Amino acid sequence: MKHLDTLGALLSATARERQKQVPIRVLLALLVSWALFEAGQAGWILPWLGAVAVIQAFEILAMFRFRRAERVPARVDVLLALSSTFAMAALFAGTAVAIWNVDGRGLQGFAMLIIAGGLLTNVASGIEARSIFFVGATPYLIALIAMPVMAVLGSTAGDPVLTSLGSLLFIGAILNVYWRVHAARAAELRALGEAERRVQQAEGAMADRAAMAAIISHELRTPVSAIQAGAQVIRDDVDPAQREDTADLIIDASALMTRMLNDLLDHSKMEAGAMSLETRDFELSTLVSDTERFWRAQASHKGLQLSATAVAEGQWLKGDSYRLRQILNNLMSNAIKFTARGRIALEVAVEAQGATRDLRITVRDQGAGISPEAMDRLFTPFAQGSAEVARTYGGTGLGLKVSRDLARLMEGDLTVVSEPGQGAAFTLSVRLPEGVPTAVSAAPEPSAELRPRLRILAVDDHEINRRTLALVLQPLGVDLSTASDGQLALDLLGKQAFDVVLMDVNMPGIDGNETTRRLRASGGPNATVPVIGFSAGTEPEQVAACHAAGMTDWLAKPLEPGKLYEALHRATRPVTTEAVAAA
Template identity: 35%
Template sequence: MAGRSHQGAARRENLLLVVLGLTYIGVFAFCDALTRDAQGMPALWPVNAIAAAGLLHFGRARRFAFLAICVVTQLVGHALAGDPWGLVAIYTGLDTTEAVLLAAVASRATRGRARIRSVREALLVIGTAAPVSAAMAAIGATLTDLMLGRDFGTVFVGWLFCCVLGMAIALPATLVLLDDHPWTHNPRPAPWVRVGIYALVMAATLVAFAQAEGWMAFVVFPAATLAAFRLGPKGAAWSAVIVAALAMPLFALGATTMGETATWAAVDRIRLGQVFITMMFLTTLALALSLYRQHRLRDLVLRRNRHLAAARERAQAANRAKSEFLATMSHELRTPLNSVLGFASVIDETEDLSAEGRRRMALIAAAGRSLVTLVDDVLEFARLEAGRFELTPQAANPLVVVRETAGIVAAAAAEKGLELRVSASGDEDARFQIDPNRLRQIVLNLLNNAVKFTSQGSVRVAAEIAEEPGGHIFRLEVRDSGIGMSPAEMDRIFERFSQADSSIRRRFGGTGLGLAISKSLVELMGGQIGVESAPGEGATFRVSVPLGAPETADQRPPMAAPAAATGTGRVLVVDDHPMNRELCKLLLEMEGYEVAMAEDGDDAVRMAGERDFDVILMDIRMPRMDGLTATRAIRALDGRRGRTPIIAVTAEALPEQVARFREAGMIDHIPKPIAQTELYDKINRWIEH
């Protein structure tokens, strides 16, 4: 297969060699026979540019063959014209040298690609080739002056004009025509469209020049522009070839003139025609190349947009996969933790344990709570990183939040023998629109860190509410006497999954997410967080959060009375996990509730349709029928049973998951591991509702 492809390419190259060789011979014959002036100097000489383009295009073997065709054509043509052998040698030698040099400079201008794809490349090719033609003209004029006695100035001007103008048209045009690039970015015009456009160029050329006075030359420009616009750079190149092929013989034979040139010599009219064709070609070529560049940039943008869309889709798919993984991880970790913490609590409350047994049970509970904290940190940071986290403002006082949070940490500090001192400055009765839960999380992270990294000494907390011109501001300072940090460690302390170094992580544990979460929450509140520390000298964390204006008394909604802990009512527990069902049954019966249990959604729908329940505790992930489907089915029941309060009790705790529960018809949510007080409060609230 590869051999046949190579043979096909070789045949095409051979055919192109023949075509380009015949073109060179034909153009040479026309220019040498019809455009010579009185001294035998052709007025039109594009053959050197055609030879240079061929040398650039062909490989080594065909390059020498094509060069041989050019040299033989030169020798035979000048000999047949009757030129002296000295002049034949000068013309042939200099024309051949010029073709080789033009090929060399054009190759350098196009960086060895032998093509023109931009206006810049076209100008570089013409600009670097023109000095070569000028140099050959100077050498040729000098040699003919010395050897044949011809006037240097006349020969130089004639040689320069014929070569430079011919080169400016033929070299870029031939390079464009030899380039197999498709050029057009729109669907390629049909053959009849291309034929029609080139026919229009021919007609415009004949209308302009097939008359004694070529006053209609301007009509050629619109036709050539249309060719460049629809057919690209090749359309501009073929238009130049068509106009030159039709107009130049008319100029050479004196069949047409332009303006007041009727009395001009033929060579001057030919030069004027060359100038016209050169301007037309360069203008239309620049237009075509500019359009090509614009289309290429457009295609590049579209291609990049497609790549970006694909990358965005992959990122979204990865994000969905991450969310599914986090949801699964949360569920799979929280479910066994629910049993660990729940049964530890039940045993601690109901069994007669020794002091050592209670200590060990407390260790089990503490380890379970640590695992819950780790899971919560990972899920919390994932939500913050994905931008799916929203604050829930409500009326609260940040100083009260700090005191309550310090009370949570006080036992851990006392156990390590640390002094925990809290000072507050400001009105503790004032209430501001803040998210107290997230503020509590920030303070708890800072206090837990301070206690964790301090083995002796104290942890001091200073909080204040200050009034400033832009509104009130909350400031918090947590200072400890712990191990401290170096400047390099402080640079990393707020990064995700980062602690000061790996040895600290091994020694103290943790995910390294607490401070990263705190920083994100503070910034979400519009505040700032920072740290000052030195090794062995403890650390001081400072937080500032804008509060706005405090609420007035008439803005505060009335406080709802807490639900009474009735401990009465019928509760249906729906869970596929036997340990979870047993734990719920124990916790509820300890408070005096009547409990029924269902293993999955099918059982739950059947039992809810047969009996009246005050509350249904519904798991989500279950076989046969999941909790969401079961909830919708229960909501479709007639009468009071279809309105039974259904509370989601599940390890799925992400906000978007809770939103789905409510959409299905659930009225509340209790996350696993189950907190006893939350369980009782929510059941009582909805029984009394």
């Protein structure tokens, strides 16, 4: 029965092809009438034409629904269409056999032409499916087999052996032609299907890109508006008492933009298969306590209770703690965002499995929960649970998608259990090797003073970045020079001495890495000066390329003032020590 449903979808092409063949059948019916007249069988002409007209009308009616394709055909429609095809073939094949049997008139060749024409028309109309072909071709094939049998029995003239071989060769030739044509048509349909699938994928990708552009444009306007408004307040100096709140607003808006851009970058890396993980030893209790401490203030500010499983110290694991922290931060951010009142729980469970540990971290909230409809698109990028959620909370919808992709990259998973009105529980499950305790080196004191009038050269092709560096370095009282490209930087470095060079990595023309290599090979007064590179590219291989070029340190964009100050201390401390020792 399922085969009939499949044939129903293919009969539309057959119906159109057989409609085109109607004039040929009418002409053939007239030729057969002439042959009957020549054979002295004029009495059969009217019955013959009447039979052709009835069966042709039956076929036209049976194939009508398939030509129109107004609805999905029923199985009875398929059976009627196939029956009309078989009836038409049986009529002409039987007539060919009858003409073959007329002795002494030389009509055997005409009978063979009828059979050959009938088989070829069925090759064309049955090209979509072998079943359709054999329904129409079987009467003709039976006629070809019957003709040599009649020759053997002596009912017709001709050499039985020659007739048998000719029939077999003709049957083989027709089947061979059909198989080739059918295979070519199948390959064509597969190619068309693949092309259509790719077109749909391209259209879907374009729609996704359009949705992404619309969402990102909308979401970026919020922090940009906050930064612009805050900067205007500070510039106008309307109320000095508002400066601290205004600065906090700008910092929070900048952090929001940074998280959004990081999610976009990570999503792009995932799609391109370019995301890589770092493997290092970390302590689980530190990861959990840091996460709880980071989000406790925000939860408390919203009136929520935040609890976390007490994890015993000394449980060391080996994996990418940075990416684990990123997943937990996304889950904690969502839990606090979507919970109006109640409690947020960070639950941790570890189970030993030989030399590995099964880690399960669940973030449980008491929010509104997730509807079954929203659950289907929960991990879809640039999608929210509903239009109301998007309007109320905003966001790009990338956080959960990136988090689950990261979990699966670690050969784990991120799952969710939720019912509307009952909150949600997101569980990160991952198996990690047992780690080795490592000593944590103390970070340099940011309060350490730089030596007076530090001479710094800042190299960046963007004026906004150069002005930002000047603003950030202004409290240190440094002697700052700037260059807008690598060649200008090399010219300045060849004329005067500097204590530190801040080098943008990605610049047009001579980039930061090439500029640093030429500086190191110059033998000039700044050939050994500390070079601190900074770039938005945070991949390990990109950072390694900076160090290989001769940079002594590296910072990620956007530059954080505190980290820049620490990098300057690291760059200048050895110089100060050597100067004291030399004295």
